Amino acid sequence: MSGKRHLWRWRSNPLRRREDVLEAWMMLAVWAVVVLVGAVVAPLAFHAAEHRFAQQRAVRHPVRAVLTTDAPQGVTARWSPDGRVRDTVRWVAPDGTSRTGDTLVDPGLPRGTTVHLWQDDRGRLVTTAPTDRAEGHVEAGLLAAGAAVAAAAPVLGAGAFARARLDRRRLALWDREWDLVGPR
Template sequence: MSGKRHLWRWRSNPLRRREDVLEAWIVLAVWAVVVLVGAVVAPLAFRTAEHRFAEQRAQRHPVRAVLMADAPQGVAAQWSADGRVQDTVRWVAPDGTPRTGHTLVDPSLPRGTTVHLWQDDRGQLVTTAPTDRAEGRIEAGLLAAGAALVAAAPVLGAGAFARARLDRRRLALWDREWDLVGPR
């Protein structure tokens, strides 16, 4: 019974108008395009994100660095959202050359403290550890779903716009017909 109710625009009906049939075709076309776009965009976005996370895992390496000075404390500890402060560290790059740079560390650490950081293949410090495989799959799945929604939004918007225009047309036709029938 509910299947017939959803497809009422497809059946012969003396009250059915051309706009009703057009709306049914528009809804069918919009959903077909949304499914098609989702089937193309989501796997593509998933593979792209997963590939990027795999590149991060391959290019980022843990490194031990040594603080060159006492880490500041007090007002300076408000430099980052998590309360860490910027300080100078020294580490050894993958090619064996010593490097010096700045990174965020816990406040009030003494000079000479060893901190664990991440560097890329060029020996530059990176702010975050690479995404592990399980977390990467979850993030890739969320990114794929988001990409499919973003790609489908214009199609859904165009369908909603077309249906709104059809509703206005139906209301105008009903007004004209009521002007003919109403006075009787």
């Protein structure tokens, strides 16, 4: 009997108002929708991120490139926030053609130095290595959690708005009752 009372505390309370019961059902519905939305959105986001990371691993390949000029020393107009400088390199694309382009390298490297970079299937340089499998799982999990929270936020916001409206309604009813029975 006490377990039932815990599960539904307003059922037999003589002070319960219609708004209290409405709020209880509404909050139950809001949390049910939040759980349902999270259960749908999180796996979808996780698998989409995993698929994207797997695509990166499939199309990005390591390549050795050679500096065609001496890399500038220190801070220049071609400098990046991580302390590296932009310089021209030459590499061989997957189709066997020789390519040249700019990339970030450590400052002060002499011409002819070999640097290790990443290219896509078309032979274009890409800025980062593909996300490895373990890091991809962690990032996909974080993205899934963020997507679930973002998808649930409007539902929680609507529930909070509805509760605020119910609170205003309860206060208005209380004011009316106070006008009837309060001091004059």
